[in-house]
Amino acid sequence: MNRHLISAGDLSKDDALLILDTAEELARVSERSIKKLPTLRGRTVVNLFFEDSTRTRISFEAAAKRLSADVINFSAKGSSVSKGESLKDTALTLEAMGADAVVIRHGSSGAPHRLANWVHGSVVNAGDGTHEHPTQALLDAFSMRRRLGALDGRKVTIVGDVLHSRVARSNVLLLHTLGAEVTLVAPPTLLPVSVHTWPCEVSYDLDTVLAKSDVVMMLRVQKERMNAAYFPSEREYSRRYGLDRARFAKMPDDAIVMHPGPMNRGMEIAAEVADSSRSTIVEQVANGVTIRMAVLYLLLGGETA
C-alpha cells in the first residue's frame, strides 16, 4: 500500500480488499468490553481540520485512540491559521511536533496532496474541497459488503449533488476498482463537466434506475452551496430526485439505502425511508470508526520508511 491515502483511485483492488478485510476483523474489537488495542502506542496522529466537520473528526479521533495513538486536534479556527499562517508553515510545525500521521480536511481540492510533499509522516485525506473523501468511500463499501457480500457486479446508484460531492467521486473510483457498476443520477446542473471521463453511467431519471439497483446512495443537498440556482425549487428537486416512500417501494426487496449524513429529512430522503431496516445510515457511522482504524493500522502499524 501507499504511504498516504489521498485518493480512492490510488488503491488497487488488493489494497482496497486488504483494508476491508482488516476492518472486518477490527469490527469485533468494537463489540468487546475493552475496545482498545496497544498497536499504535507512542505514535502521534494529528487531526488538521481547516473546515468544520465534527463527525469525521471524532470518527478519526476515536479510531486513533482505540489503537492507543496520541491524538492532537488542530482546527483552523482560533489557531495560527486565522492569523495568516500558510499551509506549508503549519505542516512544518506539525512535523516538528513529531506527527506520524496527519489527517487533513481542507476546503481546497489538492491540499492533502501538497501536504504529502512537505511532511515525513503519512497523510490521510479526510475531505478536500470538491475533490475526494476516500475514507468515506471505504466505509460505504464496507457497509455494502457487510449487508450484501462481495461487490463484484453489484449495481450502485448515487443520487444528488455530484458536482459538489467529494463523496461521490471517491465512491465512483473505489466501487469501480471493486467491480461494482455505478450509475450517477442528478439534474444536469449538478453534474461536473468532466463526468463522462468517470468510470460510471449517468442518468437523469431516478425511477428507471431504481428498479435495477442493489444500493441507492442519497447525497446531501448542500444548501450552503446552492447559491447559483442549480434547480428551480427545493420542492421540485425533492419530487424528481428525492427518495420518498413510493420510490422506496419500487426498489428490489433486498436493496439497501445509504446516506453519508448529515441528512435533510423530507428533502433528499423521506424520514420513514431513512429509519427503515434497509437503511444503513446508523451502521455507516459505526463502520466509519472501524474503517479508519484499519487505515491507520495499515499506514502506521508497520515499519516506518
Next chain:
Amino acid sequence: MSESRAVLEGPDIHRALTRIAHEILERTKGADEVVLLGIPTRGAPLARRLGDRIEEFEGVKIPVGSIDITMYRDDLRLKPARPLGRTELPADGIDGKIVVLVDDVLYSGRTVRAALDALNDLGRPTAVQLATLVDRGHRELPIRADYVGKNLPTAKSEKVRVFLRETDGRDAVILMKGGAE
C-alpha cells in the same frame, strides 16, 4: 536448495495430538472448565482437532475459539503492516475458565507473550496453559509449554515449518537446514 527433512508425518501428528488431548483431560480433571484458543494461522485448526479428540474420548464438548495476536506483537515496526487473523471467542467467554492456548511451533516465546497480553483485554481466566505441536527451543522469554507434541532440538539457523490439512492440504512438520527460505 538446501536439505530438508520431515520430522513428523501425518500419523505422528495424529498420535501427538491424541496424547496432548489425554494430558489436557488428566491435568484439568475432565476438562470441564477448559476453553481451547488457537493462535492463527495454524494454531486455530490444531485447537479444533484437540477439541474434537477430547469430545471423542470423554463425550464432552469443549468450547474452541481463536485469538489473533497481530495487534499485540512487539516486532510490528520491523516489517510492513500485516493482515490480521481472526479472533473468535466462545459464546460464554473466558472469564473463570482454564484457557489452553494452542500454537504450532514454540520458539522465542514472543508470540505467547503477545497472546497473554491479548487475553488480558478479553477477560480473566482462572488459569492459562500452553499447548504446542513442536517445541524447538531458543526461548527469549521466561515461557514454557504445558503440553508438547514433540521436543525438537534445532539450530537457530534452521527453520521449522508445519503443514496442516486444513491450511496446506497435508500434515507434516519439516525441518529445513540453515539458509533455506
